[in-house]
Amino acid sequence: MGGMRAVETPEALPSPDLLAERLLPWFDAYNRTELPWRRPGTTAWGVLVSEVMSQQTQVARVAPVWEAWMARWPAPADLADAPTADVLREWGRMGYPRRALRLQECARIVATEHGGVVPSDPAELERLPGIGVYTAAAIAVFHYGGRHAVVDTNVRRVVARFGGRSDAGTATTRTDLADAESLLPPDAPTAARVSLALMELGALVCTARKPECGACPVSDACGFSGQEVPAGPSRKRQKYKGTNRHVRGEVMALLREAEGPVGRDRIDAVWPDARMLDEAVSQLIAEGLIGTDEAGRFELPSQ
DNA sequence: GAACCGTGGAT
DNA sequence: TATCCAAGGTT
Structure with missing residues (x-):
């Protein structure tokens, strides 16, 4: 300037x-084209699920997952009772699997503290894990009709x-x-x-x-009508290839697709750098995205 | 405020 | 092929 x-x-x-x-x-x-969660009769919970899934994931990729998800777990209590491993597998490859964990936390809170009823007030919604300003407003407006x-x-x-x-x-x-x-x-x-x-x-x-x-x-x-967007990224972009997120993604992909618990050798095979791998696995355990069995093998968390 | 958190469609 | 970026949230 x-x-x-x-x-x-x-x-x-x-x-x-x-x-x-x-x-x-x-x-x-x-x-x-109509999105499935816009159909008449979609519950507030269904809208909440769709909005969380749509955080940084294109709606076209969300739609089929949402359909299967809502058929399997229609209400908060259903998701609350599900094994977390099933939840993470159903989440599949939508990215940012922490959202799936928080969505299940949401389900448990709504089921136990709100009588199964999704709040309609944005401030109340924002108290739920993984629900920020945008998602709270979206639920309050698109489902409850608030202004x-x-x-x-x-x-x-x-x-x-x-x-x-x-x-x-x-x-x-x-x-x-x-x-x-x-x-x-x-x-x-x-x-x-x-x-x-x-x-x-x-x-x-x-x-x-x-x-x-x-x-x-x-x-x-419009004050920008007819103008060109300057070349280059509009904001700083995060790398993915070779980063910690990449390692985490590989570990999660392995465990989602595995039949049962996997040994350290199979974990080691997903990334060449042992230090990075150790760090990623430690994080994932700490965040509750993966767990270990009594033999020290790795698996998606049961609860 | 900036960095971090996955994955794939579009160009 | 490589880069951009997507119905954001949390730390």
């Missing part, structure tokens, strides 16, 4: 009225571009939430559709790398 340069005036965001008037007809026309801003990565990007920036910052800020809130109409059901439509706009049109401003229903009210 040049110290002497005049501070750029932030672009004004679209008014709630204009946004709803443009966005909702577009949403009705271009909505993606709250639902700010995921798509909404943050869309709002940033409305304001003339190419992308949002690295972390969700109060400003992001306030900006998204300022876009919502007063009517809760309409606000919910606007939030969903903003997410969809970000996923289909106002994409990270190549926004299609020509296909955007709000382009004339």
